[in-house]
Amino acid sequence: MDLRDYFRVLRAQWKLVAVFSLIAVALAAAVTLRETPQYASSARMFVSTQGSTDDAQAANQGGQFSLQRVKSYADLLTGREIARRVVDRLQLDETPGELASQISASTKLDTVILTVRVNDPDPKRARLLAAAVSDEFVAYVAELETPPGKDQATIKATVVDPASESTAPISPQPVRNIGLGLILGLILGAGVAVLRETLDTTIKSTRQLESLVPAPIIGAISYDAAAVDTPLISSLDTYAPRAEAFRVLRTNLQFIDPDADHKVFVITSSLPGEGKTTTAVNLALALAEGGEKVALVEGDLRRPKISEYLRLEPAVGLTTVLIGKLPLEDAIQTTAREGLDVLTSGSTPPNPAELLKSTSMASLITSLRARYDVVLIDAPPLLPVTDGALLAAQADGALLVVRHGKTTTDQLALAVDRLESVGASPAGVIFNMTPARGGDGYGYGYGYGYAPEESNPRDTSPVA
Incomplete structure (x- = not known):
C-alpha cells in the first residue's frame, strides 16, 4: 500500500475512525469526571555552606559542595524519614509511605x-503539608550536616x-485529557481501518483485477439501490447513469476480436450473487438498442x-x-426490444452438465452463431458447478462478472483456473456494483449522468 491507498482506506472507513474517536473521547471524559481534583502547594529552599565567605577560593569550593549536596537532598525529601517526621508533627492518620507518595522534589x-x-x-491541607515538609527538612539537614562534636x-x-x-487544581486537566483521548482514538481507528483493509481479500480496485x-x-457498473426494484435498463430513463454504463460496456465489447462477424460470449461469475444474470440481460438490451441482432440464451439450467x-x-x-422435442426456431421467443431474441432454459433437467457438453449444444451454438450478430449465454457460476466452464469452452470467450467488495482474490483466481483448465479463457471483466463515486479513479462507473438540460421558456437569448 502506498500513501494514496492509506488515504483511500481512511476515506472509506471514516465511520470506523469516527466511532473509535468518539469512544476514546467519551472514556477520557468519564475518567476526567471520576478523577478527584488535586491541589499543589510548593516551597523553595536555598542550600548554602556555613562559614566565612571572605576567601574567594573557599567560597567557590563551598558553592560546588552545595551543588553536589542538592541532588542528594532532592531524594531525601521524598523519602520515608521526612514523611515520618511530618506525620508525627501533624499527628496524621496516614502512613509515612502514603504521605511520601504525595511529595515530589x-x-x-x-x-x-x-x-x-x-x-x-484539599488545598489548605496541601499548603499545611508543604510547610511542614520544608520545615522538617531544614531541621533534618542541620542534623545530618553537623559534624560530631x-x-x-x-x-x-x-x-x-x-x-x-x-x-486551582492541577489535575484533572479536561482539555488535555480529552485532546489525548481524541488523538488516541484517531490513531486506533486508523490502525483498525488499515488492518481491516490489509486482511480484507475482497476485490475493490481495478488494479487488483488487472493483476488477477x-x-x-x-x-464497470456502479451500485444502484433502485436496481432491486428496477433491474432492467429498459425501465430506466434514457440518460440514467446505469443505462449509460451498459452502453459503454456494449461499445467496449465490440472491440473484442473486432474482425469477427459473429460472436458468442458466456457471461459467468465466480459465485452466485455477483449479478451475472442482470448483467447478461441488460447487456443484451443495450446491444439490441445499438442495432445488433442479439440472441440471449439462458444457460443457467439450475437457477434460471x-x-x-x-x-x-x-x-x-x-x-x-x-x-429434440422442439426445433430451435420454435423455441426462441421474441421480446419487446427489437433485435433481441431469447432462448429460455426450459424445464430443469436432472443432468445439466451432460446436456451442456453434448453435441446437441455444440450444434445449437453453431446455429445461433450463423443467425445472430452476438450470442450471449448466461451461464452458472464457475466455482460451485462445472456448467459455466463447459459452456465457455464452446464459446469465443467468457465475460467474468466481479462484484465489488464481495468477490475475493482467491475466488477470482480459482474461477480463471477453472476456465483455463478446459481450454477457455476470459475475454473481458465486468466490475459490478462499484461505488457510485470514488474508487481508484480508473474504470469505475461514477454515476454522474449527462442528460440534456431542461429548456427554459423564459430564456430567449440567442445562441452564440
Whole structure:
C-alpha cells in the first residue's frame, strides 16, 4: 500500500475512525469526571555552606559542595524519614509511605535552589503539608550536616519561598485529557481501518483485477439501490447513469476480436450473487438498442432467472431443443426490444452438465452463431458447478462478472483456473456494483449522468 491507498482506506472507513474517536473521547471524559481534583502547594529552599565567605577560593569550593549536596537532598525529601517526621508533627492518620507518595522534589540545573511540592485533594491541607515538609527538612539537614562534636552544620537549608495555598487544581486537566483521548482514538481507528483493509481479500480496485485476470476490464457498473426494484435498463430513463454504463460496456465489447462477424460470449461469475444474470440481460438490451441482432440464451439450467426478468415463457426453451422435442426456431421467443431474441432454459433437467457438453449444444451454438450478430449465454457460476466452464469452452470467450467488495482474490483466481483448465479463457471483466463515486479513479462507473438540460421558456437569448 502506498500513501494514496492509506488515504483511500481512511476515506472509506471514516465511520470506523469516527466511532473509535468518539469512544476514546467519551472514556477520557468519564475518567476526567471520576478523577478527584488535586491541589499543589510548593516551597523553595536555598542550600548554602556555613562559614566565612571572605576567601574567594573557599567560597567557590563551598558553592560546588552545595551543588553536589542538592541532588542528594532532592531524594531525601521524598523519602520515608521526612514523611515520618511530618506525620508525627501533624499527628496524621496516614502512613509515612502514603504521605511520601504525595511529595515530589526538583532542582534547577547548576543552582542550589530546591523545590518541594505536595499534592492533596484539599488545598489548605496541601499548603499545611508543604510547610511542614520544608520545615522538617531544614531541621533534618542541620542534623545530618553537623559534624560530631560540633555545634554548627557545614551546610544549611533555608526556606526562601514559604508554601502558599493553591486556588486551582492541577489535575484533572479536561482539555488535555480529552485532546489525548481524541488523538488516541484517531490513531486506533486508523490502525483498525488499515488492518481491516490489509486482511480484507475482497476485490475493490481495478488494479487488483488487472493483476488477477489476463483480460481487459471492459466495463464497470456502479451500485444502484433502485436496481432491486428496477433491474432492467429498459425501465430506466434514457440518460440514467446505469443505462449509460451498459452502453459503454456494449461499445467496449465490440472491440473484442473486432474482425469477427459473429460472436458468442458466456457471461459467468465466480459465485452466485455477483449479478451475472442482470448483467447478461441488460447487456443484451443495450446491444439490441445499438442495432445488433442479439440472441440471449439462458444457460443457467439450475437457477434460471431470465424468463422472470423479461416475462417470458419458462417451460419451453434450451432443454426442449437439446432433447429434440422442439426445433430451435420454435423455441426462441421474441421480446419487446427489437433485435433481441431469447432462448429460455426450459424445464430443469436432472443432468445439466451432460446436456451442456453434448453435441446437441455444440450444434445449437453453431446455429445461433450463423443467425445472430452476438450470442450471449448466461451461464452458472464457475466455482460451485462445472456448467459455466463447459459452456465457455464452446464459446469465443467468457465475460467474468466481479462484484465489488464481495468477490475475493482467491475466488477470482480459482474461477480463471477453472476456465483455463478446459481450454477457455476470459475475454473481458465486468466490475459490478462499484461505488457510485470514488474508487481508484480508473474504470469505475461514477454515476454522474449527462442528460440534456431542461429548456427554459423564459430564456430567449440567442445562441452564440
